Amino acid sequence: MSRPPSSAAGAVAMLGILAACAGSAKPARRPCPTAAIVIAGQDDVDALAGCTAAHAITIRTGVALDLVPLASLATITGDLRVGPSVALDELRLPGLRSVGGTIDVASNGDLHGVFFANLERAGQVAIEGNVALTTISLRRLRAVSGSLVVSRSGDLELLELSGLVSVGGELAVTDNARLTLLELAGLQHVGSLRIANNPELPPDFVDGLVDRLGARATPPAVDPATGSAVPPTTPPTTPPTTPPTP
Known part of the structure; x- marks a missing residue:
């Protein structure tokens, strides 16, 4: 007949159970930062994993980054600035819905695609000087309270803004040598x-856009052969006449 375990043996067994439970507990996640953030390496990206909001983010790097840990990021109350950078080949933030300040993507030498699949509104947007950029997809962007500028992206072929309804300031798409498709079906x-200066864009595109918008937009004249803006002509001035002396 076996004897019941001693109190000492029971205590040892209980300590073993507690140690096992402690070992299986997940480490506490660091709180999401409330100040402006600069991302230069993968550790900086990982520090934002699971965060749904940020004050302001700057991405400035010389290494490749995996931005998947930022998939939960939905709101940036200030600015999102990306660049200058090398080795960053894709900017994809699938959860981002609102940027209160400026989205500024500039001087990213290896960037090929910008994809904000669920972005709905922004204060301003400027995507400029990204020489390898081929695709910009902001298909659910509805409202920009300030200006929206896409310029000097020599390899850009597709600019997807089909959900865009309103731009409070200037909408400027200039100096994109290979741009062939500009989606603006919803613009009002x-x-x-x-x-x-988008020579591959169909020459009647601007005219059709103006016809649809009516008097709400007046674009510059465009030379169909080159896609370049034609400077306005200045009417000749007539020198003032001097009344005859009596």
Whole structure:
């Protein structure tokens, strides 16, 4: 007949159970930062994993980054600035819905695609000087309170803005040598419009856009052969006449 375990043996067994439970507990996640953030390496990205909001983010790097840990990020109350960078080949933030300040993507030498699949509104947007960029997809972006500028992206072929309804300031798409498709099917209002120096864009595109917007936009004249803006002509001035002396 076996004897019941001694109190000492029971205590040892209980300590073993507690140690096993402690070993299986997940480490506490660091709180999400409330100040502006600069991302230079993968550790900086990982520190934001699971965060749904940020004050302001700057991505400035010389190494490749995996941005998947930022998939939960939905709101940036300030600015999102990306660049200058090398080795960053894709900017994809699938959860991002709102940026209160400026989205500024500039001087990213290896960037090929910008994909904000669920972005709905932004204060301003400027995507400029990204020489390898081929695709910009902001298909659910509906409203930009300030200006929206896409310029000097020599390899850009597709600019997807089919959900865009309103731009409070200037909508400018200029100096994109390979741009062949500009999706603006939903656009209803712009403060002003400037589409120029995009030689691969169909020459009647600007005219059709103006016809649809009516008097709400007045773009510059465009030379169909080059896609370049035609400077306005200045009417000749007539020198003032001097009344005859009596």
